[in-house]
Amino acid sequence: MPNSLDSAVEAAWNSMWDRSTPYHLPTSVRTGLKSGLTWIKPLDSLPFANTGDVVLFNRPPWGGVSIDLQNNEVSQLDSAVNEGLSFDPQTGIIQGKIRFTEVKYTGKYIVRRGRSNGSALMLGGSVLKNIQGAPAPGDDANITLAKSYQSELLQNKSGRFMLGSYYDHNEAYCKAFTNDVFRGRWQSYPTNGKTTSYYAAQTSTAAQSANRNTVSVNGTPDNTGYSDYNSHAFSMQLMLVAVCNCQGNNDAATAASNFHDYSQPHSTQSQTVNSVLGIVSSSTPPVTRVDGPLALQSASPAPKVPEPAWKKKIREDLAPVLAEIQKEEDDVRRGIKLRETTGLPIYGEFRAYIATSTLTITGSVRQDEAGEPVVEFTRLSGDSPEVNLTLSPFQGGLFPEVEASLAKANFLKAVLGKRIVSALGSPKLLTHLSQLMNMATSHKPGRVVGRVREYSQCPKTRNQA
Amino acid sequence: MSVNIEETLKPYLASDGKSINIGSAVGSAFGSAVGTVISEIFSGSVGIDGANFSFSGNENQVTISGQGNAAPLVSEIDVTLIFATQNTGASMSLSGSIQSDIPISQAWPSHLNSAPFNVLDLSSGKLTLDVDFGASTFDLDISATASYEKQTLGTGLIRVQYQESLGFLAGFIVTGTWNPVAHWSPLSNLTFTEGGVFLSTVEVTDLSAFTGFPYLPDKIEPGLTFIAELATTGAIKDLASFFPSGTKLDLLANVPVNNPSATTLKASLQAPATNNAFQFTEFSLEWQLDSKIQLTIIATFRPDKNDVLTLEGDGTLVYSPEPSLDADITLTGSGSWTHPFGIQNVTIDAFSFGFSLSEEGLNVAAEGTITVGTGSGAVILSLALGIEDFEAPSFFLAELQSADKGKLVTIPELVHDFIPELNLTNFPLLNQISIGELELLVVAAPIELEGKSYLPGIGITGDIAFFGYDLDFAFSLTSSPFAIQAKGMLSDNGGPIVIKAAGITIVTISDASGKTGPSACIDTTGGGYCGQSNYFTATAGLALLGLVKGSLLIQASGDGFMFDAALGVSTIFKDELLCEFYPKSNDIAASLDTSFHPGQDLNIPAWGPFPSFTIPLPNFDLVLAFGTVLPSQPIGPAKYMPSAPPYFYFYFDFTWGIVDFSVSFAIDWNSISGIFTNFGSWLVNWVENNALQLLGDIAKSAEEVAKLLVQIGWIFFEILEKLIVTFIDMAAEVLFDILKAIIDPSGICGVATGDAALNPGAPGLMYSAPSVLADLTETDRGQSLLYHYYLNKPELDEMLRPGNPISGRAQEVLASHATQSNLEQGRILPAAIALINTVREHGSAEFKASADEVLPLLQQYQDKTYAEFLGALAA
Structure with missing residues (x-):
């Protein structure tokens, strides 16, 4: 390729750093450029994916604490400065060196406190939770049983309805356990002297493969449907509905009620697990939408029977508990109860200002039919910068511990540094640079180069939009 | 030894002593001067007598007084004559006074019996004559009041002069009733003041004795001469425009002695007259006939501060019955005017001004030839210009000489000739401009000519062709800075530019009225000449696909013109369509890359597995492109390249919660004509009616x-x-x-x-997290493992996603390694190693690199329990 190409490429590169030309990169990043039929859009920010939960530490009283960095984006791309160009006309390989004096890295964080279990194999992802016949160490046997129920329920429509109805509200049911009052009663509320764990074990026993056809899961109900099992289930259901309603998950509360209505007719009889599954498989789900916007709630519920006296009594007995549940939720909502004590996710924002190392953008230059150089940058590489996040604080004792552990989490800083360089090397920026170079190499006096938008000191980024 | 005056004169006394008659022979005693005077001026003798005659004196001086008794000292004149010794002879001094009217012809009848003196009568006056010994020229002066042709004339001087021969000259300031019109009839139509009359028998150049006249001509010819100060009014009012207001001419009229019918009438400037850029150093008139005047003109022309040109010429003014002026002046000296107005590479040759009259008055025109450039490439043009009020011209106009007419000249050729410093190679559109019927102006100051504006420098206009369009343009090539600046109209045969494809009118580029082409402007400096920092612009009324908008700016850009067409007619869409018009092929292409907020819900009908649904207030990313010519680059994020023009393409992308829609679609050209009348609504309707395009990919x-x-x-x-x-x-x-x-x-x-x-x-x-992730944060080596884990987690999660074949394979491998025995002993590393090995081969280069770093570490401890492993990492 001729020498003139060399100088054309160099001139174009230099013009990207010359404020007096229309191709000044920092300006085009802010305002965009349009010329001919080419639109180069402003480049306010480069996003990258959520980190997912990154475990920071695991110690009492917090348990396993993780942070998930979301809405990640790198902005202030107009801080790019020129660090030189090398171009080999023989090979057509072009390498530009740029450095960002200060990019801004921002996003939102979610801090979660969680239980930790010893399952190292959970590292492999959700697939590992579903290994047939190989319960992960530490997994509760009850959960394993529940999972095998799930597989069976999936085999018929009615079972799928039940599963679906549950998963529609899974998150709400999870959240219910963040209510201390509910959780306390779930653990200790006695029915005939027995707590939930007793009845859970009863379920588990009945579900063991040897017992599925023989052992009753719900005890021996009388003709009003009363059994200790049914009574405890009803108590727990009342409280769950109350928590869900207090937490604003009214659909989940309704679903919990409806599920009860749906299953109630059979609860007056003693049932094995297999008979329950049989009932489910032979039932018709209350809603079968093929097309059309029918809502679950509009489906006709199963006919109601008059409520037996034992249920009325449970309602009366639980009234003060339900009031307590409500107070508890109120305190959480008002921040009277520190969020870090609830197990609920804690939300905040973060930012970091980062000076990058000198980055190399590599690409190729070819000549089109008209002999005009066409530049295409394909890659950006360079050392990862150091990323020191500043978090918006939240109240309580957890925040300083999160901050301290974050400061020590070099692995996370390294990952973020890598992600930021990777975001800078995204096609958005490389395309912007390529288009700008091509516009500059084909520059002719008199060419009209307009802005896509006016300059803004504070362009909106994705997080602000 | 001196002469005895008394003794010498006594012999001439009459015997009774009451008269004397001195003959010229006295000269032998008194000297030849006295002798000559007596013989020539006094016709041979001086005769004095009268009742009061006296003769007194001595040897040194004698005084004689009395009454004249012989012509020219006729009896109406009282005389005193004094002779006194001087050198070896005597001087003679005469004084006299006229006592009553005498025709002067009686004094010198042999000399003055014919015109003009034969009708001059003196009524009073004094005579003086002084003759010195040894002198050879002599003047007898008569200060007198005269009448001429029986009309009172005024007071003046009659000089009788002897200079080898006898001559008579009389000059009178006209104060009486005498009128010169009888002799010079043109004077009846002229306005003159302070006239004077000279009568002469000889040519006289020394007029110093004549004072009080409006002016004195260089000489007086024999005959009757009338002089006056002439105003440029009346018959010669048309000449007034040449001079500053109030300029007077010196009039000189003459009736020759020898040929009284050959009267002359002349006038000339009293002093050089400066009128703006012209200074007339000579401007003389000579009446040929009663109403025809011959003009002689010499002028200095100062077109600018550096150039001083001298031009000479003549002409004729006829003022009756139809006034006409036909005069011209031509450069003298070298005969050319190089670098007019300081413009290099231009020489004006054979330059002349012509003067003429029209109903508007005096016209001044220049003619000549202009040589542009040097050497063989020089272009020779005929020059013409008009000058107003004798001001320095602001321009010269020139056109190709007839031999070169019809020849096309390109702008680059002209620039090469005029302003070689301006490199036009990077102005492709300018290279396409050629000019026939070239007219060229050399412009000193900004001018408007025939509705076109020209800047100082070289102005160019003519029959300008531009890709088959007409440019009715005035170009200015300027040297400070070196630039082309031009304004005019761009049109298709005088009408708007219309671009059609496949029967559809895409765009009409016109003026605001829609009837003619747009006005256009060129400025290679990109300065403010075109109103903004643009190079080649046109202000056009635009009709785009039925969407009529007001005027907008079209700007040359590369090989075409660019403009932003506002698509703001729609109530739900407002944006600028970036259009490029390629004049070379009469093509157009347009693109748009924007966000689109329809401000209304999208109602998507049921399609495939989906029910009908409503997307509330979507925001689109929209790319739109169409054209009659293929784009140079693929369009939009989907890199669309049409197979052939014309094409109409759009792409849009939007997200609705967790769903991302993206549609890339080319539609039939014939359906586009109505699209832009309400583009926003059209787009919304299109989306609503094309569920296949919207949902097709999603349904897969x-x-x-x-x-x-x-x-x-x-x-x-x-x-x-x-x-x-x-x-x-x-x-x-x-x-x-x-x-x-x-x-x-x-x-x-x-x-x-x-x-x-x-x-x-x-x-x-x-939330539930594997405690290992927390445990590993405690050690550097643990953190190293975590780095690789989190770095590759997105890829790992994708590989292990339900439904991914790698996930199935991973499950099998894990099941075989997570044996009951291993799990019971807390040995988890073999399963982890197996998992990593399984997915490694499907991973990216980065994933593999991480795996290759992690695996040796894990393998090192694969037989250890979890607790042992953690301990080893910390060690």
Whole structure:
């Protein structure tokens, strides 16, 4: 390729750093450029994916604490400065060196406190939770049983309805356990002297493969449907509905009620697990939408029977508990109860200002039919910068511990540094640079180069939009 | 030895002593001067007598007084004559006074019996004559009051002069009733003041004795001469424009002695007259006939501060019956005017001004030839210009000489000739401009000519062609700075420029009225000449696909013109369409890349697995492109390249919650004509009516279908059932997992949470994390493992996603390694190593690199329990 190409490429590169030309990169990043039929859009920010939960530490009283960095984006791309160009006309390989004096890295964080279990194999992802016949160490046997129920329920429509109805509200049911009052009663509320764990074990026993056809899961109900099992289930259901309603998950509360209505007719009889599954498989789900916007709630519920006296009594007995549940939720909502004590996710924002190392953008230059150089940058590489996040604080004792552990989490800083360089090397920026170079190499006096938008000191980024 | 005056004169006394008659012979005693005077001026003798005659004196001086008794000292004159010794002879001094009217012809009848003196009568006056010994010329002066042709004339001087021969000259300031019109009839139509009359028998150049006249001519010819100060009014009022107001001419009229019918009448400037850029150093008139005047003109022309040109010429003014002026002046000296107005490479040759009259008055025109450039490439043009009020011309106009007419000259050629410093190679559009019927102006100051504006420098206009369009343009080539600046109209045969494709009128580029082409402007400096920092612009009224908008700016850019067409007619769409008009091929292309907020819901009808649904207030990313010529680059994020023009293409992309829609579509050219009348509504309608395009891609993927149905608000069960009937090849479990991952992305199970909460004192925490992730943060080597884990987690999660074949393989491998024995002993590394090895081969280069770093470390401790492993990392 001729020498003139060399100088054309160099001139174009230099013009990207010359404020007096229309191709000044920092300006085009802010305002965009349009010329001919080419639109180069402003480049306010480069996003990258959520980190997912990154475990920071695991110690009492917090348990396993993780942070998930979301809405990640790198902005202030107009801080790019020129660090030189090398171009080999023989090979057509072009390498530009740029450095960002200060990019801004921002996003939102979610801090979660969680239980930790010893399952190292959970590292492999959700697939590992579903290994047939190989319960992960530490997994509760009850959960394993529940999972095998799930597989069976999936085999018929009615079972799928039940599963679906549950998963529609899974998150709400999870959240219910963040209510201390509910959780306390779930653990200790006695029915005939027995707590939930007793009845859970009863379920588990009945579900063991040897017992599925023989052992009753719900005890021996009388003709009003009363059994200790049914009574405890009803108590727990009342409280769950109350928590869900207090937490604003009214659909989940309704679903919990409806599920009860749906299953109630059979609860007056003693049932094995297999008979329950049989009932489910032979039932018709209350809603079968093929097309059309029918809502679950509009489906006709199963006919109601008059409520037996034992249920009325449970309602009366639980009234003060339900009031307590409500107070508890109120305190959480008002921040009277520190969020870090609830197990609920804690939300905040973060930012970091980062000076990058000198980055190399590599690409190729070819000549089109008209002999005009066409530049295409394909890659950006360079050392990862150091990323020191500043978090918006939240109240309580957890925040300083999160901050301290974050400061020590070099692995996370390294990952973020890598992600930021990777975001800078995204096609958005490389395309912007390529288009700008091509516009500059084909520059002719008199060419009209307009802005896509006016300059803004504070362009909106994705997080602000 | 001196002469005895008394003794010498006594012999001439009459015997009675009462008269004397001195003959010229006295000269032998007194000297030849006295002798000559007596013989020539006094016709041979001086005779004095009268009642008061006296003769007195001595040897040194004698005084004689009395009454004249012989012509020219006729009896009406009283005389005193004094002779006194001087050198070896005597001087003679005469004084006299006229006592009563005498025709002067009686004094010198042999000399003055014919015109003009034969009708001059003196009524009073004094005579003086002084003769010195040895003198050879003599003047007898008569200061007198005279009448001429029986009309009172005024007072003046009659000089009788002897200079080898006798001559008579009389000059009178006309104060009486005498009128010169009888002799010079043109004077009847002229206005003159302070006239004077000379009568002469000889040519006289020394007029110093004549004072009080309006002016004195260089000489007086024999005959009757009339002089006056002439105003440029009356018959010669047309000449007044040449001079500053109030300029007077010197009039000189003469009736020759020898040929009284050959009267002359002349006038000339009293002093050089400066009129703006012209200074007339000579401007003389000579009447040929009563109403025809011959003009002689010499002028200095100062067109600018550096150039002083001298031009000479003549002409004729006829003022009756039809006034006409025909005069011209031509450069003298070298005969050329190089670098007019300081413009290099231009020489004006054979330059002349012509003067003429029209109804508007005096016209001044220049003619000549201009040589542009040097050497063989020089262009020779004929020059013409008009000058107003004798001001320095602001321009010269020139056109190709007839031999070169019809020859096309390109702008680059002209620039090469005029301003070689201006490099036009990078102005492709300018290279396409050629000019026939070239007219060229050399412009000193900004001018408007025939509706066109020209800047100082070289102005160019003519029959300008530009890609088959007409440029009715005035170009200015300037040297400070070196530039082309031009304004005019761009048109197609005088009308608007219309671009059609496949029978559809795409765009009409016109003036605001729509009837003619747009006005256009060129400025190679990109300065403010075109109103903004643009180089080649046109202000056009635009009609784009039926969407009529007001005037907008078209700007040359590269090989075409660019403009932003506002698509603001629609109530729900307002943006600028970037258009490029390629004059070379009469093509147009347009593009748009924007965000589009329709401000209304999208109602999508039922299609495929989807029910009808409404997307509330969507925001699109929209790319639109169309053209009659292929684009140079693929269009938009989908890199669309049409197979052939014309094309109309759009792409849009938007997200609705967890669903991402992206449509790339080319539509039939013939359907576009009505699109832009309300583009926003059209686009919304298009989306609503083309569910296939919108939903087709989504319907191909179970995950995408699930996402959309989740977004629509379907419940888990409904979606799962729809997936089962739609994706019949997929297992229900897989579809269930796909859906569960969407609805419940955290993976936190309420059942598990409840189960965990069964233990008294357990915190109410939903989230559950493997403790190993926390444990590894405690050591540097642990952190190193975590770095690789988190770095590759997105890729790992994707590989292990339900439905991914790698996930199935990973499950099998894990099941075989996570043996009961291993798990019971807390040995987890073999399973982890096996998993990594399994997925490694499917991973990216980065994934493999991480695996290759992690595996040796894990393998080193594969036989250790978990606790031992942690201990080893810390060591």
